Amino acid sequence: MPCPYSLCPLSPNIMQLSKIGEFGLIKNIRTRCKNSSxxxxxxxxxxxxxxxxxxxxxxFTSDILIEGTHFDLSLxxxxxxxxxxxxxxxxxxxxMGGRPDYFIAGLGIPSACRSRDxxxxxxxxxxxxxxxxVKIIGGDTCxxxxxxxxxxxxxxSGKKIIxxxxxxxxxxxxxxxxxxxxxxxxxxxxxxxxxxxSFSNFTPRLKLIxxxxxxxxxxxxxxxxxxxxxxxxxxxxxDLGHICDESHIGALIYSxxxxxxxxxxxEAKTAGKDxxxxxxxxxxxxxxxxxxxKNIRTRxxxxxxxxxxxLYIIDSDGKKKPFKAEGYExxxx
Amino acid sequence: MPCPYSLCPLSPNIMQLSKIGEFGLIKNIRTRCKNSSxxxxxxxxxxxxxxxxxxxxxxFTSDILIEGTHFDLSLxxxxxxxxxxxxxxxxxxxxMGGRPDYFIAGLGIPSACRSRDxxxxxxxxxxxxxxxxVKIIGGDTCxxxxxxxxxxxxxxSGKKIIxxxxxxxxxxxxxxxxxxxxxxxxxxxxxxxxxxxSFSNFTPRLKLIxxxxxxxxxxxxxxxxxxxxxxxxxxxxxDLGHICDESHIGALIYSxxxxxxxxxxxEAKTAGKDxxxxxxxxxxxxxxxxxxxKNIRTRxxxxxxxxxxxLYIIDSDGKKKPFKAEGYExxxx
Numbered sequence: 093m094p095c096p097y098s099l100c101p102l103s104p105n106i107m108q109l110s111k112i113g114e115f116g117l118i119k120n121i122r123t124r125c126k127n128s129s130x131x132x133x134x135x136x137x138x139x140x141x142x143x144x145x146x147x148x149x150x151x152f153t154s155d156i157l158i159e160g161t162h163f164d165l166s167l168x169x170x171x172x173x174x175x176x177x178x179x180x181x182x183x184x185x186x187x188m189g190g191r192p193d194y195f196i197a198g199l200g201i202p203s204a205c206r207s208r209d210x211x212x213x214x215x216x217x218x219x220x221x222x223x224x225x226v227k228i229i230g231g232d233t234c235x236x237x238x239x240x241x242x243x244x245x246x247x248x249s250g251k252k253i254i255x256x257x258x259x260x261x262x263x264x265x266x267x268x269x270x271x272x273x274x275x276x277x278x279x280x281x282x283x284x285x286x287x288x289x290s291f292s293n294f295t296p297r298l299k300l301i302x303x304x305x306x307x308x309x310x311x312x313x314x315x316x317x318x319x320x321x322x323x324x325x326x327x328x329x330x331d332l333g334h335i336c337d338e339s340h341i342g343a344l345i346y347s348x349x350x351x352x353x354x355x356x357x358x359e360a361k362t363a364g365k366d367x368x369x370x371x372x373x374x375x376x377x378x379x380x381x382x383x384x385x386k387n388i389r390t391r392x393x394x395x396x397x398x399x400x401x402x403l404y405i406i407d408s409d410g411k412k413k414p415f416k417a418e419g420y421e422x423x424x425x
Numbered sequence: 426m427p428c429p430y431s432l433c434p435l436s437p438n439i440m441q442l443s444k445i446g447e448f449g450l451i452k453n454i455r456t457r458c459k460n461s462s463x464x465x466x467x468x469x470x471x472x473x474x475x476x477x478x479x480x481x482x483x484x485f486t487s488d489i490l491i492e493g494t495h496f497d498l499s500l501x502x503x504x505x506x507x508x509x510x511x512x513x514x515x516x517x518x519x520x521m522g523g524r525p526d527y528f529i530a531g532l533g534i535p536s537a538c539r540s541r542d543x544x545x546x547x548x549x550x551x552x553x554x555x556x557x558x559v560k561i562i563g564g565d566t567c568x569x570x571x572x573x574x575x576x577x578x579x580x581x582s583g584k585k586i587i588x589x590x591x592x593x594x595x596x597x598x599x600x601x602x603x604x605x606x607x608x609x610x611x612x613x614x615x616x617x618x619x620x621x622x623s624f625s626n627f628t629p630r631l632k633l634i635x636x637x638x639x640x641x642x643x644x645x646x647x648x649x650x651x652x653x654x655x656x657x658x659x660x661x662x663x664d665l666g667h668i669c670d671e672s673h674i675g676a677l678i679y680s681x682x683x684x685x686x687x688x689x690x691x692e693a694k695t696a697g698k699d700x701x702x703x704x705x706x707x708x709x710x711x712x713x714x715x716x717x718x719k720n721i722r723t724r725x726x727x728x729x730x731x732x733x734x735x736l737y738i739i740d741s742d743g744k745k746k747p748f749k750a751e752g753y754e755x756x757x758x
Contacts, residue, residue: 114566114567114568120540120544121543121547121564121566124544124547124551138563140563141527141529141562141563150483150580152527152529152562152563152578152580153529153563154529154531154563154564154565154576154578155531155565156531156532156533156565156567156574156576158533158567158569158570158571158574159571160569160570160571161533161567161568161569161570161571162567194474194485196474196485196486196487196578198487198488198489198576199489200489200491200494200574207453211453211457214457218457229474229485230471230473230474230485230486230487231487232487232488232489234489234491234494234495235494236491236493236494236571237491237493237494238491238492238493238494238571238572238574239571241489241491241533241571241574241576243487243489243531243574243576245485245487245529245578247483247485247580
C-alpha cells in the first residue's frame with residue numbers, strides 16, 4: 093500500500109489528524125486520488141470538481157453538516173438549517189463561476205427527530221432552491237444514532253470554470269460583501285443561548301445573526317475578467333491563502349480596505365473587540381473572494397493585490413506585516 | 426407551508442418518524458420535491474436520479490454511512506469499509522443500467538481516527554474504484570464529534586435508464602446471485618465479535634462474511650430486454666415490493682427457485698435456522714433484481730413472475746401464501 097503521507101514529516105502510523113489538520117489531510121487524499129483523465133478539469137482541492145461534458149462543464153460539490161460539529165439544534169431552527177445546508181453548496185458552485193442545477197440531499201436522522209422537523213428542514217431547502225432555481229432530484233435517508241447528519245451534493249454547470257489556481261501577480265483582490273458578520277452573528281447567537289425564530293424585526297444584531305444562520309450565496313454574473321475565485325467559508329486569511337497556495341504566488345491586503353458592516357463595527361465596539369479580527373479570520377461569510385485586473389468595473393470591494401510571494405497586510409498606520417493563512421480549520425488543535 | 430404528510434393518517438405535529446418509517450418519509454419528501462422539469466428523467470424514489478444531458482443521461486446516487494447505524498468499527502477494517510462505501514454506490518448505478526464515472530467522498534472524522542485509518546479507508550475506496558473504472562474527483566472532509574460519517578455521491582451515465590416503475594404483468598423476476606449470504610455473514614461476524622483482517626484463507630464462512638463486508642456490485646452488460654431493475658439492499662421481499670409499488674402491479678415468487686448458496690445452507694443448518702428466511706428478508710446482498718420477458722437468455726436465476734396485483738410466494742409444498750414487503754427499513758420499530 094503506497095504511503096500517501098509522503099508530505100508529512102512523521103510516519104503515518106503515529107500521525108494524528110490533529111497534527112496535519114484538515115488541509116494536510118486533503119493534500120494527502122489528493123496525492124493519492126490524482127486523476128490523469130482528460131475529462132476531469134479540476135478534482136479535489138477546489139470549491140467544486142469540474143468535469144468535461146459535451147454540453148459544457150459539469151460541476152460537483154459536496155458538504156457534510158454534522159450535529160455538534162457544524163450546528164447546534166438549540167441555536168438553529170430546522171428551517172434555517174435547511175436553508176444553510178443548500179446555501180453553502182450553492183456558494184461553492186458560484187465560486188467556480190457556475191450555476192447550480194440539481195441537489196441531492198442525504199439525511200441521517202436521529203430517533204428524537206419528529207417528521208415536522210424534517211418537514212421544516214425541507215421548507216428551508218425548498219425555499220432557497222426556488223430562489224436559485226435548483227431542483228431537488230434525490231438523496232438518501234437513514235436513521236442515525238449519532239445525531240443529525242446532513243450530506244448534500246450539488247450539481248452545477250458552467251461555461252468558464254474559475255479555479256483557485258490561476259491568480260497572477262498584479263491582479264487586484266476583491267470581495268463581494270462585508271466580512272466578519274457571520275462570526276459575530278455566531279458569537280451573539282451563542283451569547284443569547286437560544287434560537288431566533290423570526291427575522292421580521294430586522295435589527296442590526298439580527299442581521300448579523302441571519303448572516304450566520306441563513307447565508308445568502310453571492311453571485312457574480314459577469315466573470316469574464318476574473319482570474320481566480322473562492323468563497324469565504326474559512327475566513328479571509330485562510331481562503332486567500334488557498335488561492336495563493338494553488339496559484340503559487342503571494343498576496344498583500346490593505347486592512348483599511350477590508351469592508352466591515354456598521355452592525356459588526358457597533359457590536360465589536362460594545363464587546364471591546366477589534367472588528368477587523370472578525371473580518372480577517374471569521375468564517376462562514378460566503379462572500380466571493382476573487383482576483384481580477386485592478387481596473388475592472390465591479391461593485392465588489394478591492395482589498396489588496398496579488399504579489400510574487402508572501403502574505404502581507406498593511407495596517408491602518410501603513411505598517412506592512414506578514415500574516416498567516418489561518419482561520420477555521422477542522423482537526424487542528 | 427404546505428403539509429407534505431397528506432398521505433399520513435396523523436397530523437405531522439405529533440407524527441414520529443418511527444410511525445411512518447423510512448419509505449413513508451421518502452414518499453413525503455418526494456411529494457414535496459416534485460419536479461416538473463423535462464430534464465429530470467427520474468428523481469427521488471429510485472436507485473439513482475437520472476438527468477438528461479446532450480451527451481446522454483447523467484445518473485446521480487448518494488449514500489450515507491454512519492458509525493453505530495451502518496457499521497461497527499470493531500467489526501470492520503477501514504479498508505473493508507472504504508470498499509463497501511463505494512461498492513454500494515456502484516451497485517445503485519448498475520441498478521439503473523448505467524456505468525459509474527465519478528465519485529465524491531465526504532468524510533466526517535472523529536478525533537480518535539488516525540491518519541493511517543483514513544489512509545486504509547482510501548485504499549479500500551481506490552481499489553474498488555480501479556476495478557470499476559471510477560475516478561475520485563472530490564469531497565468534503567470535516568471533523569465529527571459523533572463518530573465516523575461517510576457520505577458518498579457517485580455520478581454515472583447511461584444510454585438506457587432502467588427504473589423500478591416499468592415492470593409488466595407476465596414478466597419473469599430474476600436475481601443475479603444467491604441471496605441471504607450477507608445477512609448470514611453479518612450474523613457470523615457479530616457472533617465472532619471481532620474483525621476479519623484477511624480473506625486469504627477462503628472458507629465458506631469467510632465467504633459469507635466477505636459478502637457482507639466487501640460486497641461485489643453486480644453488473645448486467647446487456648440490458649436491452651430488462652423492463653425494471655433494483656439492487657437488493659433491503660432484502661428481496663422489500664426490494665421486490667419497491668418494484669411492485671412503483672410499477673403498480675404484483676409479484677409471485679417460487680420459494681424453491683430462490684437461489685441459496687451452499688455456505689448459507691450449511692450455516693443455517695448448524696444454527697437451526699431456515700436459510701430461506703435469510704434469502705427473502707436479509708439485506709445488503711447487492712444482487713440485481715430485475716424483470717424481463719420470461720424467455721430471455723440470462724445467467725441470472727428466475728425466481729417468479731410479475732402478476733396483476735398482490736404479493737405471493739409459493740412454498741415448497743406448492744402452497745400459495747401472501748407476503749409483506751418487509752425487510753430492513755430505517756426508523757421503523
